[in-house]
């Protein structure tokens with residue numbers, strides 16, 4: 001329940017939406033307004049960051065090795081594609097752009113032929129985000145093209161590409177569904193008598209969601225909330241359609257349906273985060289991040305329907321070890337043995353990226369079309 005005395009600009013927009021939608025809006029609509037509203041949405045905020053100063057820290061912000069290791073994987077993918085003379089390297093939801101900066105730094109140093117063959121493309125939600133990303137890549141002297149994801153997808157251009165994303169899919173909006181007394185309810189956002197935002201359950205009547213639950217073979221358990229994300233399926237298929245041949249590398253929190261939907265998982269996986277703390281998603285709309293674990297079964301089905309081969313899920317800790325994180329960190333530490341601050345910082349980063357309680361639990365899914373997908377570096381123990 002909202003405790004706010006003053007409405008944020010986003011709260012005002014949401015209240016108007018609720019008024020014009022029979023007194024309630026679904027959670028997916030609430031979430032897109034909070035996150036992607038052009039003027040006041042979370043992703044339009046100035047100085048948004050994903051490092052220690054931000055609401056939470058992502059892997060690319062922890063240490064450059066994260067970008068270098070995935071560059072190594074991209075390099076292998078390009079070889080497996082028979083070294084095309086022209087290839088797009090696309091990042092979706094690039095945040096501060098530091099991941100792409102580190103990927104390109106590795107490629108420039110280790111495989112200039114691939115770097116020269118590459119068209120670097122960053123796709124994000126708004127021009128504001130893209131402008132900030134361009135500032136960073138300009139500092140690294142990296143030429144790239146920038147577009148909003150929706151504009152890029154609308155062009156429907158097909159190419160040979162390697163698409164990579166880190167913590168993008170968990171930002172896409174979802175509906176909240178709950179089974180109670182054998183009935184299925186959708187959880188809406190509505191207004192209390194005191195004009196505060198509240199949750200409100202109504203019998204699920206949206207045929208699109210009912211069909212989606214069926215087609216994804218999702219089992220609902222009594223008293224459990226689950227997130228249902230048709231948008232994730234649609235977006236995955238649109239991304240898949242961009243490729244003639246190539247790979248889609250997805251790195252994100254989440255799991256397969258059977259591991260996400262458990263009888264004991266009553267509250268679902270959705271959460272709101274502000275300043276590294278969990279908070280109420282109805283408090284402070286537009287100023288807090290809202291996410292849920294990605295259902296990788298949805299991505300798998302979406303990609304397979306578009307003729308992709310989808311590898312089994314791997315965890316981040318396993319993938320980074322297979323890509324050689326220990327060797328890279330060892331080399332990094334050898335640079336200056338006497339600099340103990342640097343030594344401890346590097347080892348701290350290693351722990352954060354690998355520990356299964358921390359970012360190590362993030363999952364990696366690689367899908368490929370018209371390319372070999374087995375025995376890739378990140379999979380080899």
Ligand SMILES: C[S@@+](CC[C@H](N)C(=O)[O-])C[C@H]1O[C@@H](n2cnc3c(N)ncnc32)[C@H](O)[C@@H]1O
Nearest residue numbers: 043050058093094095124125149166167168171
């Ligand atoms: C959680 S941040 C991750 C940033 C970066 N990949 C990282 O790991 O630090 C999510 C990114 O996805 C972008 N994003 C969120 N929703 C989006 C959408 N619907 N379309 C395109 N980009 C979106 C955000 O602007 C942001 O850059």
